[in-house]
Amino acid sequence: MSLVNATVEFQTDVASFGEGLVISHDDESGTLVIRDDEGIHWRGAEDHIVVILYPDEQVAHAG
Incomplete structure (x- = not known):
């Protein structure tokens, strides 16, 4: 399962x-790239993260 757009702790x-x-x-390969709130990118293995919010759990906000 792809973790693109998941919020994670790394x-x-x-x-x-x-x-x-x-x-x-x-x-x-189990590798991923994460962008933090400051725009810094972290590259590493998926076994070094904890998923906080999966992409399909994201809540759409009314605009």
Whole structure:
């Protein structure tokens, strides 16, 4: 299952974590790219993340 557009927590260091949006996910290799709130990209393995909100759980807001 693709995690593109999922909101996730990811490990940035031994005791540091960040939160961001998955912008790219390769299902075969398990690698992904996450963009945090500051626009910084993190590249890593999907086993180093925790999904906070899956894409199909996103709530559409009335405009």
